[in-house]
Amino acid sequence: MTTDHPRSHRRSRRRLLRLMLVVGAVGVLVAAAVFAVPQLLPAGPRPLFQMPVGCGETWQIGTYPGHGEYDVDFFPLDGDPWGQPVLASYAGTVTVAGINGSLGGRTPDNPDGPRGRGGGYWVKIDHGGRWETQYLHLLEPPLVEVGQRVAQGEQLGRIGSTGNSGAPHLHYEQRRGWEKVETWFDGQPSGITHDDAEYTVRLTSNNCPA
Ligand SMILES: [Zn+2]
Numbered sequence: 001m002t003t004d005h006p007r008s009h010r011r012s013r014r015r016l017l018r019l020m021l022v023v024g025a026v027g028v029l030v031a032a033a034v035f036a037v038p039q040l041l042p043a044g045p046r047p048l049f050q051m052p053v054g055c056g057e058t059w060q061i062g063t064y065p066g067h068g069e070y071d072v073d074f075f076p077l078d079g080d081p082w083g084q085p086v087l088a089s090y091a092g093t094v095t096v097a098g099i100n101g102s103l104g105g106r107t108p109d110n111p112d113g114p115r116g117r118g119g120g121y122w123v124k125i126d127h128g129g130r131w132e133t134q135y136l137h138l139l140e141p142p143l144v145e146v147g148q149r150v151a152q153g154e155q156l157g158r159i160g161s162t163g164n165s166g167a168p169h170l171h172y173e174q175r176r177g178w179e180k181v182e183t184w185f186d187g188q189p190s191g192i193t194h195d196d197a198e199y200t201v202r203l204t205s206n207n208c209p210a
Pocket of ligand 1: 067071072073170171172
């Protein structure tokens with residue numbers, strides 16, 4: 001009788017292993033359905049994005065070779081760029097509020113300090129319908145936190161030069177699903193459509209209290 005025990009143990013171990021494999025496979029399928037399927041659905045209509053800067057202000061927005069297709073840099077035409085408010089382009093939920101890459105050491109008191117890597121202090125907002133916006137190189141830790149609902153025009157942070165940034169400015173992107181798209185403001189395309197050359201346009205913000 002005792003010789004039967006090892007065999008039945010082996011059988012039950014095999015059964016347990018099979019069960020664990022099935023449970024694991026089902027888990028992977030469920031995870032794929034929950035996370036991947038929403039990404040395959042068509043994007044919703046474009047939100048009525050506004051410029052991420054103060055109501056009525058005119059800013060120079062531009063790009064340069066190698067910057068990234070559709071990526072936009074914001075420079076104010078008036079006043080010191082350091083510390084100017086960065087505003088949500090549209091209502092949504094904060095999905096990132098932290099550090100991308102490394103901060104470096106560029107501050108208002110030391111504007112030529114060591115350059116960091118990546119986006120520095122940054123914020124990403126999910127606007128629903130697979131639309132999102134990103135705000136990079138902020139001066140300080142963002143004023144919002146992950147999971148927080150923000151309104152259009154709500155302040156996210158202040159303009160700085162953290163990360164890989166030469167001078168204080170806001171690096172800004174709009175994304176639809178996985179793809180970056182041309183930035184639109186107040187229902188109009190910005191005109192920053194490629195990064196084959198250095199060029200700028202001037203736009204006035206209509207990110208005004210409702
Ligand atoms: Zn940039």
